[in-house]
Amino acid sequence: MISGSCAYGRSLRPAGRAHERARARLRAGMSGMARSGHGGHSTGFHDRIFPTGPESEQIAEWLARLVAASETDGHAALELGVGVGRVALPLSRRIGDVVGVDSSPERLSVLRESLSVTPRPVVPVEGDMRTYADGRQYRLVYCLRDTFCMLLDPADQRQVLLRCAEALAPGGTVVLETHNPAAVAALHQGRPREIFFTPYPGEDTGLLSYSTRDPEKRTWRLSHIWFEEGNARISSTVSRLTEPEELDAHAGHAGLSLHGRYGDWHGTPYTGSEPMVVSVYRAGKTGDA
Numbered sequence: 001m002i003s004g005s006c007a008y009g010r011s012l013r014p015a016g017r018a019h020e021r022a023r024a025r026l027r028a029g030m031s032g033m034a035r036s037g038h039g040g041h042s043t044g045f046h047d048r049i050f051p052t053g054p055e056s057e058q059i060a061e062w063l064a065r066l067v068a069a070s071e072t073d074g075h076a077a078l079e080l081g082v083g084v085g086r087v088a089l090p091l092s093r094r095i096g097d098v099v100g101v102d103s104s105p106e107r108l109s110v111l112r113e114s115l116s117v118t119p120r121p122v123v124p125v126e127g128d129m130r131t132y133a134d135g136r137q138y139r140l141v142y143c144l145r146d147t148f149c150m151l152l153d154p155a156d157q158r159q160v161l162l163r164c165a166e167a168l169a170p171g172g173t174v175v176l177e178t179h180n181p182a183a184v185a186a187l188h189q190g191r192p193r194e195i196f197f198t199p200y201p202g203e204d205t206g207l208l209s210y211s212t213r214d215p216e217k218r219t220w221r222l223s224h225i226w227f228e229e230g231n232a233r234i235s236s237t238v239s240r241l242t243e244p245e246e247l248d249a250h251a252g253h254a255g256l257s258l259h260g261r262y263g264d265w266h267g268t269p270y271t272g273s274e275p276m277v278v279s280v281y282r283a284g285k286t287g288d289a
């Protein structure tokens, strides 16, 4: 099935437009075009789909408020899978030091380039989030889009939550953004394979995506062709369909408990149907101060 919808369609109401943008990003694969533990990824077109701008400012604002409310000491923040710094850059303006770990030298070099143009207290570090440890304690440890779901082995996901817990200052906060497996299922309408086309602003610009969902293996593969002004680029991604309850179990294993779950970056409570899930964890049992 080919479905067309413009993520920026003028006819949509603002709320509908936000929802449609979120769905378009889900079709594009929240994970973008990178694979866990490997470098050498495109830095081009998925930064068109997830641009720096009002949305990354909104995420940074939301995270900064969490840090301000947590009344904890320690280094400001650690981002796992920082990419080109879409959120680390605006966040550092608000809270100070952000250490950004990423396994892709290419993406880190784009981040370094931005820092050389506009210096900010962001420290890019090449590393693997499954093993990264620097001995510091952070007020906030976070992982965005579905970088976490790019870990296909649940043991790796558990390991990352252990690393998060170890890196957390007392009273600190862990924030994970993941895709919602139920929304992926809804996108597929019961079919194992789907094709989507999403036009983007600009001449001859859009994303053609071939999506394969395997509920048994709990994987979701997306192969994309990005068309722009007569050129085409290909990329693919695979992620693990990770239920929020599974995240909570991994977090519990690491001594963290759920303090809030949201369906967007405006603090709207998660209802189960949103394309993305924002989970907030703190050390200790639920309800602990």
Ligand SMILES: C[S@@+](CC[C@H](N)C(=O)[O-])C[C@H]1O[C@@H](n2cnc3c(N)ncnc32)[C@H](O)[C@@H]1O
Pocket (backbone or CB within 6 Å): 030, 031, 032, 033, 034, 035, 036, 037, 038, 039, 041, 050, 080, 081, 082, 083, 084, 085, 086, 087, 101, 102, 103, 104, 107, 127, 128, 129, 130, 143, 144, 145, 146, 147, 150
């Ligand atoms: C979907 S992008 C997210 C980038 C950024 N956080 C954002 O919100 O725009 C995922 C990033 O995670 C990185 N990554 C994937 N697996 C990783 C791993 N095991 N350790 C560290 N970084 C990883 C990729 O190189 C990529 O830059």
